[in-house]
Amino acid sequence: MRSNQAYDSERLDATRRRLLAVSAAAGVGGTLFPGALLGLVFPAAMEAQAAGSAPGEPAAGPAPAGGKPAASRDAQEWPKVTAQMIEAAAAIAAVKLTPEQIQMMLDGVSEQRRMALEVRKLDLPNRVAPTAVFNPVPAGTPDPKAAQARPVGVGPAPSVAGISSSEEEKVAFATVRQLGELLRLRKLSSVELTRLYLGRLKRYDPMLHFVITLTEERALGQAAVADRAFAAGQDRGPLQGIPWGAKDLLAVKGYPTTWGAAGFEQQSFAEDAVVVKRLDAAGAVLVAKLSMGALAMGDLWGYPEGSGKAGGRTRNPWNPRQGSSGSSAGSASATAAGCVGFAIGTETLGSIASPSTRCGVTGLRPSFGLVPRTGAMALSWSMDKIGPIARSVEDCALVLNAIYGPDGYDQSVQPAPFHADLTEGWESLRVGYIAKAFAAPTLMPVAPEEGGKLSPAARKRLEEQRSRDLAQRRYDHRFHARTLEVLRAMGVRLTPVELPGFHFSSLLNILDAEAAAAFDDLTTSGRDALLAGQAADDWPNIFRAGRLIPAVEYIQAERGRSLALAAMHQLFANFDVIVTPSDGEQLVATNLCGQPALIVPNGLRGPDAPPFVAGAEDPWPDYGGPGTPVSITFLAPLYEDTKAARLAHAYQEKAGFQGLHPKLG
Numbered sequence: 001m002r003s004n005q006a007y008d009s010e011r012l013d014a015t016r017r018r019l020l021a022v023s024a025a026a027g028v029g030g031t032l033f034p035g036a037l038l039g040l041v042f043p044a045a046m047e048a049q050a051a052g053s054a055p056g057e058p059a060a061g062p063a064p065a066g067g068k069p070a071a072s073r074d075a076q077e078w079p080k081v082t083a084q085m086i087e088a089a090a091a092i093a094a095v096k097l098t099p100e101q102i103q104m105m106l107d108g109v110s111e112q113r114r115m116a117l118e119v120r121k122l123d124l125p126n127r128v129a130p131t132a133v134f135n136p137v138p139a140g141t142p143d144p145k146a147a148q149a150r151p152v153g154v155g156p157a158p159s160v161a162g163i164s165s166s167e168e169e170k171v172a173f174a175t176v177r178q179l180g181e182l183l184r185l186r187k188l189s190s191v192e193l194t195r196l197y198l199g200r201l202k203r204y205d206p207m208l209h210f211v212i213t214l215t216e217e218r219a220l221g222q223a224a225v226a227d228r229a230f231a232a233g234q235d236r237g238p239l240q241g242i243p244w245g246a247k248d249l250l251a252v253k254g255y256p257t258t259w260g261a262a263g264f265e266q267q268s269f270a271e272d273a274v275v276v277k278r279l280d281a282a283g284a285v286l287v288a289k290l291s292m293g294a295l296a297m298g299d300l301w302g303y304p305e306g307s308g309k310a311g312g313r314t315r316n317p318w319n320p321r322q323g324s325s326g327s328s329a330g331s332a333s334a335t336a337a338g339c340v341g342f343a344i345g346t347e348t349l350g351s352i353a354s355p356s357t358r359c360g361v362t363g364l365r366p367s368f369g370l371v372p373r374t375g376a377m378a379l380s381w382s383m384d385k386i387g388p389i390a391r392s393v394e395d396c397a398l399v400l401n402a403i404y405g406p407d408g409y410d411q412s413v414q415p416a417p418f419h420a421d422l423t424e425g426w427e428s429l430r431v432g433y434i435a436k437a438f439a440a441p442t443l444m445p446v447a448p449e450e451g452g453k454l455s456p457a458a459r460k461r462l463e464e465q466r467s468r469d470l471a472q473r474r475y476d477h478r479f480h481a482r483t484l485e486v487l488r489a490m491g492v493r494l495t496p497v498e499l500p501g502f503h504f505s506s507l508l509n510i511l512d513a514e515a516a517a518a519f520d521d522l523t524t525s526g527r528d529a530l531l532a533g534q535a536a537d538d539w540p541n542i543f544r545a546g547r548l549i550p551a552v553e554y555i556q557a558e559r560g561r562s563l564a565l566a567a568m569h570q571l572f573a574n575f576d577v578i579v580t581p582s583d584g585e586q587l588v589a590t591n592l593c594g595q596p597a598l599i600v601p602n603g604l605r606g607p608d609a610p611p612f613v614a615g616a617e618d619p620w621p622d623y624g625g626p627g628t629p630v631s632i633t634f635l636a637p638l639y640e641d642t643k644a645a646r647l648a649h650a651y652q653e654k655a656g657f658q659g660l661h662p663k664l665g
Contacts, residue, residue: 183240360662
């Protein structure tokens with residue numbers, strides 16, 4: 001759900017390092033967090049705890065679970081809380097305490113630790129959400145109106161005269177609507193289509209590494225049911241008989257749900273995720289559970305290097321030497337490679353936007369609270385979103401129409417409508433564009449405080465990297481500028497706008513704290529050592545740092561988020577759609593505040609593009625070299641996803657990039 005690099009490439013590395021430093025330095029302050037203080041003052045004790053905890057297998061259940069936590073040590077087994085511990089914790093938390101105050105705190109802090117250890121003994125699998133439910137609708141604004149089910153408004157049936165079952169490439173890269181027309185005209189059966197996609201998944205997985213589990217038996221059974229329904233004149237809608245792929249954090253009964261991570265290989269659940277149930281009801285055919293970055297981080301999944309087990313980095317079909325980005329890595333890669341009709345991804349902080357951009361597909365990150373997450377792995381209860389990845393805006397709208405709406409379990413879901421009529425005119429829409437994001441890129445020099453910490457050689461490398469990055473961003477700027485030209489040629493009246501002057505990234509302690517809680521048992525049991533990624537910006541380290549964020553600071557960040565919600569609501573009060581490049585500060589702002597986004601392919605880099613360097617650092621947005629895709633994003637107000645869909649659909653048809661696809665050989 002979190003892209004491997006989710007912000008502007010020029011600022012990302014430094015920003016992420018600062019965020020990690022803040023997480024680590026925010027301290028243990030008010031709650032002192034069982035084990036967190038100990039880890040700071042007595043790291044050897046923490047190592048002993050991890051060494052003494054044998055890796056456990058995740059427990060099965062009706063919805064995703066991270067496994068029952070390892071038995072917690074009793075309070076008396078931990079070193080006694082001392083004045084020196086509190087003094088060290090206070091320094092990390094940036095709180096000034098006198099010696100007298102520290103002495104007064106000793107008993108209270110010890111009791112806090114005792115209570116926290118008692119809570120740690122509870123069975124709190126990943127599926128158990130906090131009682132507090134995030135509502136992105138600012139106070140004082142009307143709640144979304146209750147939804148009434150309506151079909152998506154689409155134009156006449158597409159022509160499929162040039163597509164036949166004997167032409168695999170044309171079938172494989174057809175849109176959902178085209179595939180549906182082939183099925184309804186009986187030019188192709190769902191079983192034939194399912195076998196075609198299963199064959200392509202098997203053929204291209206060794207190159208692209210996008211399959212975790214094929215659901216072949218289930219798929220062929222569903223396809224046969226769809227064919228019988230067509231023969232009997234029964235039609236459950238536009239997705240009937242269409243093969244699709246699920247990001248492997250959605251529970252599917254009878255198959256492993258691995259979350260892309262070592263230690264979860266055999267995890268299974270007794271009930272399908274709600275999104276899976278809804279797509280089953282729509283007649284869609286699940287052909288595979290697709291790769292995801294381990295626990296929704298990036299595109300690296302599976303097992304640590306040297307383990308000898310399967311896994312690896314999912315690849316970009318346009319440039320297989322390059323990762324597909326993530327964390328919806330397999331969903332974007334398989335869709336781009338013509339191996340599924342559509343896929344389901346998730347986003348917490350860029351995990352639909354980033355791989356959709358990298359792989360040249362259309363991604364729809366819906367408003368927070370539009371699609372239920374029941375049966376999906378939780379990373380951040382207040383930021384996770386589920387949405388479709390497909391080959392067109394129209395396809396994404398058809399899929400979202402099948403999966404949105406309350407389910408009675410996910411309490412964050414609003415009774416909001418999704419009434420997409422793509423035949424409706426867009427001329428009345430008020431459209432803005434983030435002027436700063438469309439400005440010509442400039443070189444960001446190394447700041448004195450940053451450069452002072454680097455050796456001369458390291459500083460030179462950083463300066464060279466930023467110069468290369470500037471050349472790459474300048475190259476891509478022409479695509480962004482062309483977007484505005486096309487929109488104006490369509491008759492769209494564009495108004496320049498800027499994001500609120502708010503430091504949105506300062507609120508990301510919310511994500512780190514919630515993620516650390518969601519996978520508390522990994523950290524306390526030592527099973528985090530099994531994950532493939534073990535660098536400073538991978539989950540094991542982020543989870544450990546997240547435990548040191550004081551409860552007070554988490555709550556303060558949530559209070560700051562209330563101000564951010566109000567500021568973003570005010571921005572969108574004046575616009576129906578805002579157009580922006582797919583990276584930058586808007587990605588953080590809209591993910592924190594819940595606005596929907598449609599990511600649309602926006603052309604291919606030419607032969608004069610900066611070259612791709614295999615093995616180089618892979619920031620996002622990444623520059624994959626000549627012949628790789630770029631994207632543009634359409635934002636909308638909360639629960640106004642249909643407005644973004646209307647304009648994005650019109651732009652996609654006008655721009656003419658929808659039919660582009662990679663040549664895999």
